[in-house]
Amino acid sequence: MNRRVTPWPLVGPATLMFFGLVVVPLTLTVILSFHGYNHTTGIENRFTLTHYQAILSDSYFLGIFWRTLRIAALTTVICAAIGVPEAYVLARMRDPWRSVFLLVIIGPLLVSVVVRAFGWSMLLGSTGLVNQAFMAVGLPTTRLLYTETAIVIALVHVMLPFMVIPVWTSLQKLDPAVEAAALTLGASPFTTLRRIVLPQVTMGMLSGSLIVFGLSASAFAIPGLLGGRRLKMAATLVYDEYMHELNWPLGATIAILVLVANLVIMLAYNHAVEARMRRTMG
């Protein structure tokens, strides 16, 4: 539109800042991951692939990666199983309930994740409410805190809004008359749900799953507070390498692997989604 006017006075400051604080530090970190490390002398200025080899062959690291993937996948599946029906229930509510409960479901997004993790550590602790409820009904108390179960429960809690939001958005685009049309053509409510509603929220569900998986795989506060010292995930592992082992190059390598895995999954997903779009929407 305004071809004569140069955009640089407008985008210049932001560009400079993002170049200096996104591109440069990420590049530096990639370089760092190829630096050597010595426990007595620290970071060594030589090129090496040791860290990548170490991580990809050491069962300790592989175990943590495997746990991270497993927990993130489980969280994603549970979030979809809860979030999709919940978004549908919300969409069928009438105002003011609809707005109120939408706020209740997505509002916690704004509460610090440390606070929410802390809340779960109180609920799941050995004398927490969950165990008290177990005792009250005569069940044996179970160790919940510092287990993968605790991490998954809290992650689902934190990630649920990220699943509800895109599904809700795609439900908003759905013409309510479409469901009525299916019913009047003889479809049962269940068939209507499966054949008419579900196919149209698939996109929302996919993008929700992508966000939930990505954020779960790199989650820090939840495994940090609910997994304890022994149950590590990728992010807490990086933190340990940096802050306790002081092996920055190794930590950087893990961080870069997390980033690459994230980007690869995201690109593959986008590719699949686009292919699907082209197929079904012409």
Next chain:
Amino acid sequence: MLKNGPVSLLFHSLVVGFVLAPLVVICLVAFTPENTLSMPKFLTPWNGFSLRWFRAIFEHPDFTASFWNSLLLATLSASIAVALSVPAALAIDRMEFPGRASLNALFLSPLIIPHLVLGVAFLRLFALIGATGSFPWLVASHVIIITPYVLRLVLAALSGFDRSIEAAALTLGAGPGTVFRRVTAPMILPGITGGWLLAFINSFDELTMSIFVTSPQTVTLPVRMYMYATESIDPMMAAVSALMIALTAIAMLVLDRAFGLDKILVGQK
């Protein structure tokens, strides 16, 4: 048109219970007169409540210092993010220039780069330039993380903008400066304010990146709470958390009244 059946409503109640449970427990435990987190008092008859753990916060100067530090950090970084985003959004929305799409992607990239990775990257940069533990550089790192939120809301406000309104103002004799000041700015103001608040909250709550780049002098409240919670768990954590929940709830109500929280959180493109 279609209604929820009893099964749907039962499911919904369970989900709502799940979502609220940890927050409610925090708010209850915060008022315990006991020394421990255990909560038998809530299952047996009410045994009085106490504000002692709220008072305890003020006996921990490190917590109050972190609170003010986080407040200043969030205010500064949200304001800088707005100052960077509004002109950038105008250029991206209104101008054709080479690299426009890539710039947009660069500005939004912190949304898809895990905060953990950003934290590690900032730490490396700050260590190399000798900026470790510096407050201004901490602000800069927060600006990077929260700018995408502001940019998205301002871009959404601009794209939903009927350009013929500006044309109308021009034909009525207003100069381009006046058009921006009297027409464009007031119309995208909700997007800007909503973006500022969202950015503020995100900065105030940020933990994963900050934990790598804060020094003992610049520890933010979430980092302080995380450190504290990994070492010892006592009801003071609950009291601090309850205060944070209350603050967030107030911010949420303000956001909701002013712009509709669902629009800000859901309607962002």
Next chain:
Amino acid sequence: MAFLALRSLSKVFGDFAAVRDVDLGVEKGEFVSLLGPSGCGKTTTLQMIAGLAEPTAGTILLDGRDITNEKPNKRGLGIVFQSYALFPHMSVAENVAFGLEMRGVNRAEREARVKAMLQLVRLSEMAERYPRQLSGGQRQRVAIARALVIAPPVLLLDEPLSNLDAKLREEMQFELSRIQRSTGTTTIMVTHDQSEALSISDRVVVMEAGRMTQIDAPFHLYENPANAFISSFVGKMNRLEGQMRGGAAVIAGITLPCAPAGLSEGTAATFTIRPEKIALCAAGQGLIDGTITSRFFLGNTWLMQVETLAGSLAVSLPNQGEEPPRPGSPVALDWPASALRVEEGG
């Protein structure tokens, strides 16, 4: 007994009665329109027939069977929604086949029936397209095909033409009428457009504020509106206040010939006359003199406003290739006595 019968049907939302105590009988093969302004209860009535809204009171009988409380997916009626409500993720053929699939019709028969139906609505080439690749008129036809392929006893149309532009709307009116006649399906259409209702219905039901105030064949409805609302809602109408004296209308002291009415001498009355029944002639040669105040050319007609001593009258003249007098010209108006009538219910 009527094929579809509504008996004392009511729908109350809170303290608002959307539909009040409505009775209607529709014969097999008949095309009936529910006509009225928005909020008159016509769509609610349609939804109750479809089973998408629950009646507060009354019964609905289909072919003698009480379907008042039957679920919409058991009624087997064909419905065309205002938004068409096509399934966006299914092709045209899949959309049309959906209802047959739900009825367990085997694949071969399904394909044959879908094909025949698409032929009927002239969309055979579009079978593999998706709804968003179609124009408004094509989507409309898919919606009709989807509703008709299940051979419903009754077809319900909810403002079927309101989303189309003017020219397409006119085309689709005739298309709709052709399709309905070729299948002989009993049809109920909801519309707020009087010309739509008049052109394709066998009978028109006028609804006002939840009640059915007139049920008549289109021509009869136009010529004999039952009340003031209908006379102005269906077509244009001039209305003049006056009295009945000696078998003629006396309006503002001027005596004008009018249709006979069973009113006693001196009774105050409202007289009505359609603009197209008034003829324009040279000043002094008609029933009443006047001056043209405005003139609009509508292509096939001229619409003029003429100021007379009896009041301002709208006059509609067919365009016969000659320009009528300009505004400001003195003219006279003439009409057959039968055209000026005493308004019923007024």
